[in-house]
Amino acid sequence: MKKPFLAVKDIVQITGITARTLHYYDRIHLFKPTHLTEKGYRLYDRSSLGKLQTILLFKELDFSLKEIADILKLTKQEQKQIVKRKRQALLSKKQRLETIMIALDEYVAGKDISQLQIFNHSSVLPLKEQYANEAKFIYGETESYKEFNETLENLSPEDQEVRFQSMEEIFKQIAACIDRDPASDEVQRLIGEWKENLSQFMTCDAELLACIAHTYKFDARFKNYFNQYGSEDLADFLYSAIMYHINR
Structure with a gap:
């Protein structure tokens, strides 16, 4: 029989985040448990996992917890638009980092600093x-x-x-x-x-x-x-x- 609720240790095992993180998310009202036992243990229903995974996604994209709290109030479509814009920003950053890596390799190989293509994007x-x-x-x-x-x-x-x-x-x-x-x-x-x-x-x-x-x-x-x-x-x-x- 499937368990109706997931304990903190279950969430930790499923997602890989720490119990301390879950407790902190609860304190700041970002991700609260579905239920508390008489002894004060936190329990989560299965549907709440989706919300936690959304939080972890935006955290991975370097959004602050305050920004994530605001994002969670938006519709799914609005959240997708934010992800699209973030993807474009990350793509630009990736291209910039690739240019820097090439320039660094050339510099280590002996090319003069003034000749590096890095200055073409600076x-x-x-x-x-x-x-x-x-x-x-x-x-x-x-x-x-x-x-x-x-x-x-x-x-x-x-x-x-x-x-x-x-x-x-x-x-x-x-x-x-x-x-x-x-x-x-x-x-x-x-x-x-x-x-x-x-x-x-x-x-x-x-x-x-x-x-x-x-x-x-x-x-x-x-x-x-x-x-x-x-x-x-x-x-x-x-x-x-x-x-x-x-x-x-």
Whole structure:
């Protein structure tokens, strides 16, 4: 003969959740027993299992217990709509995580961080786009900007890649000097290399260099980019080093 009620131990055996969890769900009025014995033992009818399984489903989908309590008040159709939206969100997250995993594998294999496709789905722009935006932001339709574009267009993709990697290597070396004085010989040597790299694209006078330094310090794009090297102060450090280079 089938038992009309399930005890806590029966629910534990069927679902795998703990007795402590069942007691807690009772206390917060999320899933209450169907019946209490004279000795205070909790009993559940078979139909209540469906409600518990719904609770466990939404908990698995990372909804809070408060959210689940509200969801249980909805119709089955409304609950299904919530599940559909959650599925779409999880699918997007899955695709994002797959992109991150590929990027991490490439990074471990030796690919430079600026070349990882992870930045194509991030608020941080890829380095090439940052340089393009920098030039347009600073120079607009000036002669310097036209000179930059003409020089860049005459370079092969391979040459462009070499130039960008060279500039990034300088930033890495400057980041390694973050604890030094911006006016130190080593830092100023690296700023000289940075300026020399820029000079291959455009004429670098003091006004232009000061404008770039200002952009590094105050443009969030560049602050985010420089943070990749492990120091939130690198943008400010670059600004100080460049301004010293200009004014010395």
